[in-house]
Amino acid sequence: MKIAVDAMGGDLAPQEIVKGAVQAATSLGVEIALVGQPSELEAVAREAGLPAPGVEIVAASQKVEMTDHPSSVLRQKKDSSLALAAALVQKGDAEALVSAGNTGATMAFSLFSFGRLPGVERPAIAIPFPTTRGFCVLIDGGANVEVKPRYLLQFAQMGSLYAQNVLGWSNPKVALLNIGFEPEKGTPTLQEAYKLLTASQLNFVGNIESRDLPFGQAEVVVTDGFSGNLILKLAEGLGIAIMDMLKAEIAGSGLDVKLGAYLARSAFRGLKTRISYEEYGGALLLGLNHPTVICHGSSRARAIFNAIRVAKESLEQDVAGKIAALMQLESQGVKNSYDHEAGSDHNRVG
Amino acid sequence: MKIAVDAMGGDLAPQEIVKGAVQAATSLGVEIALVGQPSELEAVAREAGLPAPGVEIVAASQKVEMTDHPSSVLRQKKDSSLALAAALVQKGDAEALVSAGNTGATMAFSLFSFGRLPGVERPAIAIPFPTTRGFCVLIDGGANVEVKPRYLLQFAQMGSLYAQNVLGWSNPKVALLNIGFEPEKGTPTLQEAYKLLTASQLNFVGNIESRDLPFGQAEVVVTDGFSGNLILKLAEGLGIAIMDMLKAEIAGSGLDVKLGAYLARSAFRGLKTRISYEEYGGALLLGLNHPTVICHGSSRARAIFNAIRVAKESLEQDVAGKIAALMQLESQGVKNSYDHEAGSDHNRVG
Numbered sequence: 001m002k003i004a005v006d007a008m009g010g011d012l013a014p015q016e017i018v019k020g021a022v023q024a025a026t027s028l029g030v031e032i033a034l035v036g037q038p039s040e041l042e043a044v045a046r047e048a049g050l051p052a053p054g055v056e057i058v059a060a061s062q063k064v065e066m067t068d069h070p071s072s073v074l075r076q077k078k079d080s081s082l083a084l085a086a087a088l089v090q091k092g093d094a095e096a097l098v099s100a101g102n103t104g105a106t107m108a109f110s111l112f113s114f115g116r117l118p119g120v121e122r123p124a125i126a127i128p129f130p131t132t133r134g135f136c137v138l139i140d141g142g143a144n145v146e147v148k149p150r151y152l153l154q155f156a157q158m159g160s161l162y163a164q165n166v167l168g169w170s171n172p173k174v175a176l177l178n179i180g181f182e183p184e185k186g187t188p189t190l191q192e193a194y195k196l197l198t199a200s201q202l203n204f205v206g207n208i209e210s211r212d213l214p215f216g217q218a219e220v221v222v223t224d225g226f227s228g229n230l231i232l233k234l235a236e237g238l239g240i241a242i243m244d245m246l247k248a249e250i251a252g253s254g255l256d257v258k259l260g261a262y263l264a265r266s267a268f269r270g271l272k273t274r275i276s277y278e279e280y281g282g283a284l285l286l287g288l289n290h291p292t293v294i295c296h297g298s299s300r301a302r303a304i305f306n307a308i309r310v311a312k313e314s315l316e317q318d319v320a321g322k323i324a325a326l327m328q329l330e331s332q333g334v335k336n337s338y339d340h341e342a343g344s345d346h347n348r349v350g
Numbered sequence: 351m352k353i354a355v356d357a358m359g360g361d362l363a364p365q366e367i368v369k370g371a372v373q374a375a376t377s378l379g380v381e382i383a384l385v386g387q388p389s390e391l392e393a394v395a396r397e398a399g400l401p402a403p404g405v406e407i408v409a410a411s412q413k414v415e416m417t418d419h420p421s422s423v424l425r426q427k428k429d430s431s432l433a434l435a436a437a438l439v440q441k442g443d444a445e446a447l448v449s450a451g452n453t454g455a456t457m458a459f460s461l462f463s464f465g466r467l468p469g470v471e472r473p474a475i476a477i478p479f480p481t482t483r484g485f486c487v488l489i490d491g492g493a494n495v496e497v498k499p500r501y502l503l504q505f506a507q508m509g510s511l512y513a514q515n516v517l518g519w520s521n522p523k524v525a526l527l528n529i530g531f532e533p534e535k536g537t538p539t540l541q542e543a544y545k546l547l548t549a550s551q552l553n554f555v556g557n558i559e560s561r562d563l564p565f566g567q568a569e570v571v572v573t574d575g576f577s578g579n580l581i582l583k584l585a586e587g588l589g590i591a592i593m594d595m596l597k598a599e600i601a602g603s604g605l606d607v608k609l610g611a612y613l614a615r616s617a618f619r620g621l622k623t624r625i626s627y628e629e630y631g632g633a634l635l636l637g638l639n640h641p642t643v644i645c646h647g648s649s650r651a652r653a654i655f656n657a658i659r660v661a662k663e664s665l666e667q668d669v670a671g672k673i674a675a676l677m678q679l680e681s682q683g684v685k686n687s688y689d690h691e692a693g694s695d696h697n698r699v700g
Contacts, residue, residue, distance in 0.1 A: 131591070132594050132595055145537055146537060179492065179579040179580065186576065187496055211583035214588050226529055226577075229560075230529065230560045230580060231584055233529075234585065235584065236561050237561035239592065240564075241564030242564075244482050245621050249618075249624075259610070260615075260617075261614045263606050263609055264610030264611045266599075267599040267610075268596070271599050274595050
């Protein structure tokens with residue numbers, strides 16, 4: 001199994017990307033095609049552990065910048081590390097793509113190179129969201145600004161298959177993100193999606209409000225990409241802001257409080273780990289013929305390692321094949337029955 | 351100046367509502383029409399400080415429940431404390447309405463009883479959102495699930511007038527909540543609203559991402575009511591969840607960490623005050639003929655007191671009159687020039 005890694009994508013590329021890839025090749029038993037600009041890779045080779053067994057270098061002359069527009073990269077960045085990494089998957093030389101670079105560009109090259117699964121209306125980003133119980137899967141995390149009710153149903157189906165097969169969650173509870181519990185809440189699109197989800201074989205538990213999202217009552221939370229993006233970015237910003245405010249309070253306090261904060265510092269570190277994206281292996285683009293994992297822009301080696309692990313597990317569990325099979329069943333008008341247990345609870349969230 | 355207060359609305363009604371109203375009558379120099387069910391008011395009278403000078407009791411036979419649907423309360427709860435409080439404003443016996451009850455019902459009775467200002471397409475909820483610099487005003491906080499570009503422009507105008515006149519912020523920076531900085535980001539509605547805001551006389555600083563919201567780069571943040579509601583409720587839930595996670599970390603730690611947390615407790619209390627809605631005086635429904643202030647459902651006396659203060663200041667500054675004047679100018683196709691300083695900065699956020 002070979003995974004193509006865009007060595008030039010991300011704020012800390014290529015050093016942290018290479019380190020993470022080398023660690024994955026060493027301990028996950030996967031081969032890595034590391035695609036990057038040779039001079040930049042050489043500069044970090046020694047410190048990042050290159051050359052390494054199982055890591056093949058593929059030379060690219062360009063790289064995609066964070067500010068590049070997805071609409072223009074397909075034409076203007078044909079020899080970028082990202083383009084070549086996606087092309088390796090297209091040609092069958094690799095089976096999955098991992099990048100910490102420009103999200104829109106990664107989606108564009110994935111769609112262009114290895115395309116979406118038959119029956120899938122819109123690929124969507126499944127992304128872990130930290131909760132007091134661990135994390136839930138939020139889908140869509142930003143791929144589709146506008147959606148139709150049927151897309152939301154498919155997001156739920158894809159997210160549920162991912163949760164079952166990669167995360168190992170049995171019969172995951174699926175909820176629809178909304179501004180109230182009642183079926184008639186929210187936009188007409190959400191009202192219609194509620195009906196489709198209720199009629200599906202999913203373990204649909206109803207609407208969930210954003211207030212309850214951090215408490216983990218649902219395992220797969222379905223939303224459009226606009227709302228998903230708002231939610232994810234707000235959570236990230238608020239986590240930082242709350243810690244900033246707490247630091248300001250401590251800085252303005254007496255010695256006893258400062259000593260207390262020092263003594264309690266390991267608890268703060270523990271909290272930081274709980275809400276860190278680094279542990280969760282990035283965002284998985286679902287609905288494509290091959291897995292694409294998109295990492296946070298500031299990913300370090302650990303995040304890249306975990307992203308490669310997610311790509312590997314997606315391949316081993318054939319998530320794409322299972323999504324395709326489900327979509328085919330649906331298109332034939334046959335109610336799916338994957339992993340559905342009689343008498344499973346359909347309790348509402350809340 | 352008399353303000354009508356719904357004594358039965360809110361989780362802690364009537365006790366905390368009455369207390370807050372009595373405090374306001376005592377120290378803000380306003381008269382209060384306290385509308386509630388006599389038996390319930392009597393039960394808390396002594397502890398809450400009734401009778402009190404400046405506080406008139408108005409008897410209602412019903413109350414609106416949190417679970418009542420806004421669409422049915424207008425017919426079924428005609429003698430509720432909320433309905434009668436709104437009717438006092440309609441009849442000219444009071445000038446503003448304050449309630450910590452059912453938000454949708456409060457909006458419905460306000461619209462039905464004293465109605466929206468001429469030229470205002472949709473009233474919107476302006477609500478304080480805590481930031482590391484204090485707070486910003488988010489508008490719309492949940493009144494309008496779906497919007498048109500022109501509504502968003504009006505939200506910006508109303509929010510800006512409120513920020514200038516009630517909060518005393520000169521030439522407030524207005525930003526549009528979106529999933530990226532570029533004008534072409536987001537839905538077609540947002541793209542069009544971006545153009546309208548750019549062409550307006552507002553101090554429009556461009557799009558703001560939710561990640562940056564807690565850092566206060568903009569003073570008025572414009573969004574649709576669906577996104578606004580998601581944002582507000584997520585912030586509320588995350589604040590609690592982060593504290594829960596931190597407590598769990600501390601509980602699972604050694605004695606030194608526990609001692610540290612104990613020593614640092616005043617810093618946590620300070621943080622809690624910073625992000626507490628109680629200090630901010632509730633959500634102001636803008637675009638109506640009279641101010642309506644909607645308080646958080648779990649409001650205590652302090653929150654009610656602050657809400658009455660906001661209602662009083664809105665009346666003193668004639669925010670409704672200023673909104674009406676601006677809308678009239680706009681409808682005549684005249685560019686408004688309120689409080690606009692030559693050379694004001696139009697820098698982008700971020």
